[in-house]
Amino acid sequence: MIKKINLIFVAILFIAQQGMGQEWLVPEDQKTLKNPTEYNLSNVKKGKDLYLTNCKSCHGDAGKNNGLPLVPPPPDVTSDIMQANTEGELFYKITNGRGGMPQFGSTISEDDRWRLVNYIRNYNPANEPVLVEAPPQKAKLLASVNETEKKVEVFAEVEGNDGKFLVLANASVSISAKKAFGNLPIGEVLTNAEGRAEYAIPKDLIGDEQGLVNVVVSLGEGFVTDPVILDAAKVGQPKQVPKLIKKEVLWSTNENVQTWLLLSYLGAVGGAWLAIAYVVFQIFKIWRVGKQQE
Amino acid sequence: MEKSKSPEESRKLLDKITFDLTRSIVKRDELTNFWYFFLIMFAAVGLWGWFIQIRDGLGVTGMRDYVSWGMYIANFVFFVAVSLIGFLLSSALHLLKINWAKPISRVAEQVAIAAVALAGIIIVMDMGRPDRLLNVFIHGRFASPILWDVTVVTTYLTISILLFYIPLIPDLALLRDKGTDDIPKWKMKVYTLLALGWKGSAEQYKLVYHAMRILMLLILPVGLSIHTVTSWLFAATLRSGWDTTILGPYFVAGAFVAGAAAVVIVMYAYRQRYNLKDYFEDLHFDYMGKLLVFVCLVYLYFNINEFLVPAYKMKTAEGIHLRNLFTGNFSVMFWLAQTFGLILPILLMLCKYFRKPLPLTIISVFVLIASWVKRYIIVIPTLEHPFLPVQNVPDHFKHYSPTSIEVMITLFSFMAALLIITVLAKMFPVITIWEYAEDKGIEKEIISEPKN
Numbered sequence: 001m002i003k004k005i006n007l008i009f010v011a012i013l014f015i016a017q018q019g020m021g022q023e024w025l026v027p028e029d030q031k032t033l034k035n036p037t038e039y040n041l042s043n044v045k046k047g048k049d050l051y052l053t054n055c056k057s058c059h060g061d062a063g064k065n066n067g068l069p070l071v072p073p074p075p076d077v078t079s080d081i082m083q084a085n086t087e088g089e090l091f092y093k094i095t096n097g098r099g100g101m102p103q104f105g106s107t108i109s110e111d112d113r114w115r116l117v118n119y120i121r122n123y124n125p126a127n128e129p130v131l132v133e134a135p136p137q138k139a140k141l142l143a144s145v146n147e148t149e150k151k152v153e154v155f156a157e158v159e160g161n162d163g164k165f166l167v168l169a170n171a172s173v174s175i176s177a178k179k180a181f182g183n184l185p186i187g188e189v190l191t192n193a194e195g196r197a198e199y200a201i202p203k204d205l206i207g208d209e210q211g212l213v214n215v216v217v218s219l220g221e222g223f224v225t226d227p228v229i230l231d232a233a234k235v236g237q238p239k240q241v242p243k244l245i246k247k248e249v250l251w252s253t254n255e256n257v258q259t260w261l262l263l264s265y266l267g268a269v270g271g272a273w274l275a276i277a278y279v280v281f282q283i284f285k286i287w288r289v290g291k292q293q294e
Numbered sequence: 295m296e297k298s299k300s301p302e303e304s305r306k307l308l309d310k311i312t313f314d315l316t317r318s319i320v321k322r323d324e325l326t327n328f329w330y331f332f333l334i335m336f337a338a339v340g341l342w343g344w345f346i347q348i349r350d351g352l353g354v355t356g357m358r359d360y361v362s363w364g365m366y367i368a369n370f371v372f373f374v375a376v377s378l379i380g381f382l383l384s385s386a387l388h389l390l391k392i393n394w395a396k397p398i399s400r401v402a403e404q405v406a407i408a409a410v411a412l413a414g415i416i417i418v419m420d421m422g423r424p425d426r427l428l429n430v431f432i433h434g435r436f437a438s439p440i441l442w443d444v445t446v447v448t449t450y451l452t453i454s455i456l457l458f459y460i461p462l463i464p465d466l467a468l469l470r471d472k473g474t475d476d477i478p479k480w481k482m483k484v485y486t487l488l489a490l491g492w493k494g495s496a497e498q499y500k501l502v503y504h505a506m507r508i509l510m511l512l513i514l515p516v517g518l519s520i521h522t523v524t525s526w527l528f529a530a531t532l533r534s535g536w537d538t539t540i541l542g543p544y545f546v547a548g549a550f551v552a553g554a555a556a557v558v559i560v561m562y563a564y565r566q567r568y569n570l571k572d573y574f575e576d577l578h579f580d581y582m583g584k585l586l587v588f589v590c591l592v593y594l595y596f597n598i599n600e601f602l603v604p605a606y607k608m609k610t611a612e613g614i615h616l617r618n619l620f621t622g623n624f625s626v627m628f629w630l631a632q633t634f635g636l637i638l639p640i641l642l643m644l645c646k647y648f649r650k651p652l653p654l655t656i657i658s659v660f661v662l663i664a665s666w667v668k669r670y671i672i673v674i675p676t677l678e679h680p681f682l683p684v685q686n687v688p689d690h691f692k693h694y695s696p697t698s699i700e701v702m703i704t705l706f707s708f709m710a711a712l713l714i715i716t717v718l719a720k721m722f723p724v725i726t727i728w729e730y731a732e733d734k735g736i737e738k739e740i741i742s743e744p745k746n
Binding site for chain 2: 261
């Protein structure tokens with residue numbers, strides 16, 4: 001009997017799965033869950049950081065409708081589909097996932113999932129947005145490397161309302177090193193009141209074989225500038241490149257041979273050749289006996 | 295062994311045996327010259343092919359990234375297989391005191407030496423840079439089946455040469471002492487040199503027996519290893535068709551089939567050409583036929599295991615491979631090899647008539663060709679289905695067909711093998727005279743008597 005019920009249950013699940021393209025059903029009691037975290041700037045900001053690391057790759061930038069072309073597509077956070085959800089529904093969907101949407105129940109803490117909900121809520125027309133993104137400003141960035149003191153010196157300006165460039169104070173500048181597969185962030189500094197900043201490069205930063213580093217300096221979000229790339233700055237430690245081909249071997253070296261294998265091989269070969277040597281010695285003896293009998 | 299005869303009778307009989315068995319050494323007519331010419335000419339053509347391959351690189355072969363082992367390796371496996379008969383006939387049967395095999399053991403040793411020597415040469419010919427051959431030894435890795443194979447092939451070659459040489463010593467002395475004038479002078483010099491001052495004393499015979507016994511015992515594990523290790527070159531991979539535990543014994547059984555067939559053919563050639571009907575008797579062919587049926591049956595049994603079990607399961611990759619063999623690209627080769635190389639020969643050779651010299655030899659030719667084809671379809675189909683993503687690969691990478699250079703070089707290997715056998719037969723008696731004479735009841739003293 002129980003088996004039969006199970007079977008029916010599985011069948012229903014299966015049918016439900018087929019119909020899922022349209023509607024994503026959330027249990028009634030989950031729908032009405034209250035968000036335990038407060039809807040404020042700090043929580044929305046944290047939610048945004050979480051969104052940028054975990055969700056942006058599929059859902060894209062807020063309001064730009066540039067999510068991955070999956071079927072069904074991951075909706076934009078500002079879209080009606082997204083916002084039609086209650087907070088409880090959002091939480092449920094983030095926690096459990098479906099199809100192309102991963103489940104985050106085990107990777108993101110409950111509080112943080114609620115913060116994500118807060119972040120999504122920031123774009124709900126019914127809500128007063130707490131995180132307002134100002135349109136990006138045009139900025140200028142100058143940077144140079146002081147090789148003897150191993151420092152990066154930065155000067156930033158921003159375009160004012162009248163089109164003139166003003167000193168950019170208190171802006172976050174990120175420093176990274178250009179590597180083969182993208183930029184490796186190494187640190188951040190804030191510009192001072194004169195729009196200047198100094199960043200001391202960590203002593204243990206590793207460059208290429210000569211210790212040269214391509215330093216990339218860029219302004220944070222909200223500014224339009226090209227990053228400054230300081231090529232071949234002698235500020236890093238030389239990279240120790242292990243000699244990959246020490247000997248003329250392919251794939252692996254003799255150091256990796258298992259002992260049992262080595263012993264079996266040497267034992268068998270040694271045994272055979274000892275016996276051969278013994279036989280050759282017999283041939284020598286045949287010759288000697290013949291000689292003695294002359 | 296027959297009863298001992300009177301000295302007079304013995305001497306006469308020994309003279310006849312010696313005369314008959316030196317015929318191969320003495321005889322030289324138009325056919326000999328033509329045969330040499332034929333072998334050397336085709337071998338030279340093959341060498342020319344090899345020269346082109348060394349000059350232009352392995353690109354002249356059909357081997358590409360995926361099918362990186364082609365006809366050469368198939369041919370190599372074939373020759374290793376053939377060489378294994380030396381182990382069976384001149385050691386295993388000898389140790390089991392099976393007397394009928396004694397006169398055949400030198401033929402078996404000739405075949406073994408020629409085959410294993412060529413196996414070694416073919417490997418060198420398969421190398422893009424043969425000048426780097428020594429690197430295999432200098433930089434070889436002990437974990438690599440390739441190193442094991444190189445070692446075991448050299449070891450087996452050494453043992454085979456010794457096993458050919460040691461029973462030959464008394465014969466060489468006999469030729470040195472009793473050889474007729476029609477043996478060329480330089481050959482006599484070689485005999486004198488190689489006979490090591492043989493006197494035929496009891497002590498020397500004891501040494502010969504002792505050394506032979508050691509070698510025969512030694513060749514048992516080494517002979518088994520040579521083909522088992524060759525099979526590990528394949529079985530130690532994860533590829534479908536090779537990744538089976540049965541491959542070692544499967545190869546060994548297949549080797550006996552190929553080798554026994556080769557020995558029958560060589561035996562028949564000697565019997566006809568050197569008029570040795572009284573030595574390679576109908577009885578020997580009958581026994582060889584029975585031996586061949588026996589090893590074929592064993593091989594058939596392994597074949598059934600090798601194909602039926604995976605065919606029952608048809609695992610994805612294995613299934614592709616098997617379909618390719620049973621009904622796909624290689625099905626013609628596969629079924630021809632199984633029918634003409636295994637099933638029909640077994641059925642025929644069960645009848646006494648087909649174990650007579652000529653029919654048996656014809657069957658052996660089919661068996662030998664089929665075992666070559668068999669090696670080809672062991673090596674190539676598996677490589678055409680690598681476990682790698684093979685999208686966007688030039689089409690000719692996925693399929694292999696040998697080029698004319700490869701055919702030429704393979705031809706060289708056959709010619710060179712035949713050449714080695716021919717030279718051995720022209721240099722030394724094809725049957726161990728002293729052993730044979732002793733079996734016919736002739737005393738050792740009479741054998742080692744100087745010529746009167």
